[in-house]
Amino acid sequence: DLELLNKAANLHSPRPVGGTNEIWIDLYESESGIQTNNADSVTKVLTENGIRFREVRLASQLVSESVNQPLVNAGWGALLVLVFLVLLLASASGVMLFTYVDTRERQIEFALLRTLGSSTSQLNAVVWFGVVLIVACGIAIGTLVGFQTGVNLLPLMGVAKDGVPVVPPMVLKINWTTLIISYLALAAVTAATLVWLAWFSAKLEVQRALRIGEA
Secondary structure, three states, X not given: OHHHHHHHXXXXXXXXXXXXXXXXXXXXXXXXXXXXXXXXXXXHHHXXXXXXOOOXXXXXXXXXXXXOOHHHHHHHHHHHHHHHHHHHHHHHHHHHHHHHHHHHHOHHHHHHHHHOOOOHHHHHHHHHHHHHHHHHHHHHHHHHHHHHHHHXXXXXXXXXXXXXXXXXXXXXXXXXXXXXXXXXXXXXXXXXXXXXXXXXXXXXXXXXXXXXXXX
16 A cells, blocks of 8 residues: 555655655744743654654754854855955946947037037036936846846745755745845946046047047
8 A cells, every 4th residue: 555655664764755754843932932842842742642753953053053154154255245246346347338438429419519508517417317327227127137037936946856845935035235235336336437427528628529520
């Protein structure tokens, strides 16, 4: 009989066949937060009722073990910071390179605007509008694509190799602190780019740009 075979295999085999192979127990009361039982007493009660345990783990011990490994945690933290800085540098260099090339190509247009009576602030507004529009659209699209990627990948990561859902289930959580820091860093890069564009526009020579256009 398959049911009896699975029952015997689950009692003696290190790999249970089908069904639940983990039990999660809350050792604290949900309202008062006072510990009612320890792990040994709970394990003893369950063993007396015919439930066998191959391994007992405490969540507090798992957390303390991960916290007490500074080299591993520092390595992952430094790697994430390095990746973030590389992406920030790539984004900043891309924005500055695009704005520089775009401004150089539009020198004649800016010179004509100055000839028609546009002030420095109006010229800067024309230059800054394109940069702000690109950065705003890039941040919006990047945030939306990142969120949709997490939503679509999370169900795939929440299944174990045997096809059963992982316990505890995986939940999508947004780290608002990191997200706000990223937005502030991109805003700082954009502000620096705008200042650099204002300095570049101030050095624009109208006569030279018009002569280049005539040539």
